[in-house]
Amino acid sequence: MPCRQRRRSASTREVVINSYAFRTGRRFAVVGAVLTATAVVASPAGAGAARGCFDRAKEPYTSVVDSHLHFRPFGGRAIPFEEVTGYLHKAGVRHASVYGIGQTLPVDSGCTYYLDCPGTPVAPSMKNDLVNAANYVEAKPQDPALTLSMTFMDLNRPETIPPGIALYDKEFPGKFRWAGEVNLVKQALFPNHHTPATNKNIEDWAPFMKVLRERGIPITIHADLGNDREPTKYLPLMEETLRRYPHNKIVWAHMGLSKELATLDPDQHIRILERLLDAYPRLALDLSWRVLEDQYFSKPGVREKYAAFLDRYPTRAIPGTDFVASRNKDYKVYEEELEVTSRINKALGDKAFRGIALGENYFRLNGVKETAPEVCKAAR
Structure with missing residues (x-):
C-alpha cells in the first residue's frame, strides 16, 4: 500500500515540543528507548515540524483531519468506539x-449495508448519535480531538428537527458541534424508500438552520448532482x-458526486x-469518499484539473474518508481509505x-483553536 512506504526514519522522531504536537506519532512504532509514551504525545511530526514548518518531502501526504467519519454502521455490529x-x-x-448514520436499517433486518437489502426501509433515527455521545462522554478522548455530529435530521420532516436538537441539548449539553451527514437527495437510497427533499421542505428548514447559524455549527449535506x-x-x-441559507456553514458532501454519476x-x-x-x-466542499479518486481523480489528466481548481480555492475544502465503522472492517481498511x-x-x-491536508480549513470552519504549520518552502 503506498502510504506504508512513507514511514518516517528514526532520525525524524526526536522529541521536540511545539504548537503542532497533535500530529505526534504519525504512523510509526515506538521502539524501546527511542521514545517514551510521554514523548510520543509531545513530539511533532518529524524534522520539518521541528523547524516550525511541515516538510512535504519527508512527511506523509495523508490528511491529519477526518471530517467525515461514521463511527456507527447502517445496521449490525459496530467497531467499538475506542478501537x-x-x-x-x-x-x-x-x-x-464523529458521524453516526442517521439513516438506519431496522434492528430486525439482519443487514449491515443498505445496498444489500433493497426494499428494506432506511429511516432517520437518533440512536446512533446517542450511542456516539454516550461513548464520547465515557471515553473523554483528547488525542484524537473529536467533534460530535447530529445525523438524525430528517430533511423531509423538518418539523421534527428542533425538538431533536432540544433533546440533545438536554442530554448532552454543548457536546454536539456539527450536523450531518444528512441527505437532501441520495440516489443510492432510493430502493430503500428515500425520496429527495422538496423546495417546500427546504423552505421549512428555517427554524433549525437558524439554530445552527446562531451556534456556528456546520452542516454536511449529501446532495447528488445527478446521474x-x-x-x-x-x-x-x-x-x-x-x-435560502447563504449565511449558514454548509458543507457539500463529496462535491456532489456519487457512484450514479461516473461520467460527468x-x-x-x-x-x-x-x-x-x-x-x-x-459554502465548503467535502472531499471524502474514495469514489472521487476511483471515478474522477485517477483518470488521465483529471487529477491536475481538480488540483488546480482547489489551488484556486485553497480555503474552501476539507478532507475525509467516509469510513463506516461496521464490524466486518479493520484498521487496514481505514488506513487504505485514508490513503486513497x-x-x-x-x-x-x-x-x-x-x-486541506494539514487541517487549517477544518479548524477555521469548526472553530477549533488550532493552527496548521506552514509548509517548508525548501521542500518543494
Whole structure:
C-alpha cells in the first residue's frame, strides 16, 4: 500500500515540543528507548515540524483531519468506539468529526449495508448519535480531538428537527458541534424508500438552520448532482438550499458526486463548483469518499484539473474518508481509505495542502483553536 512506504526514519522522531504536537506519532512504532509514551504525545511530526514548518518531502501526504467519519454502521455490529479512535491515532489523524448514520436499517433486518437489502426501509433515527455521545462522554478522548455530529435530521420532516436538537441539548449539553451527514437527495437510497427533499421542505428548514447559524455549527449535506443520464438533475435542490441559507456553514458532501454519476465532464463539474463557491462564501466542499479518486481523480489528466481548481480555492475544502465503522472492517481498511482519499493532496500547491491536508480549513470552519504549520518552502 503506498502510504506504508512513507514511514518516517528514526532520525525524524526526536522529541521536540511545539504548537503542532497533535500530529505526534504519525504512523510509526515506538521502539524501546527511542521514545517514551510521554514523548510520543509531545513530539511533532518529524524534522520539518521541528523547524516550525511541515516538510512535504519527508512527511506523509495523508490528511491529519477526518471530517467525515461514521463511527456507527447502517445496521449490525459496530467497531467499538475506542478501537476507532485507536485507528485514528495510529494513522496520524488528530481531529475528526464523529458521524453516526442517521439513516438506519431496522434492528430486525439482519443487514449491515443498505445496498444489500433493497426494499428494506432506511429511516432517520437518533440512536446512533446517542450511542456516539454516550461513548464520547465515557471515553473523554483528547488525542484524537473529536467533534460530535447530529445525523438524525430528517430533511423531509423538518418539523421534527428542533425538538431533536432540544433533546440533545438536554442530554448532552454543548457536546454536539456539527450536523450531518444528512441527505437532501441520495440516489443510492432510493430502493430503500428515500425520496429527495422538496423546495417546500427546504423552505421549512428555517427554524433549525437558524439554530445552527446562531451556534456556528456546520452542516454536511449529501446532495447528488445527478446521474449519468441526467448529470445535473438535482442541482436545483442544492442551489435552492444555498439561496435560502447563504449565511449558514454548509458543507457539500463529496462535491456532489456519487457512484450514479461516473461520467460527468470534469470541466463542467468544476465550473458548477466555481460558480457556487463564488456566489456563496460560506459554502465548503467535502472531499471524502474514495469514489472521487476511483471515478474522477485517477483518470488521465483529471487529477491536475481538480488540483488546480482547489489551488484556486485553497480555503474552501476539507478532507475525509467516509469510513463506516461496521464490524466486518479493520484498521487496514481505514488506513487504505485514508490513503486513497488523500492522494489528491500530493497534487496540491502548498497553500491548499496546508488548508486541506494539514487541517487549517477544518479548524477555521469548526472553530477549533488550532493552527496548521506552514509548509517548508525548501521542500518543494
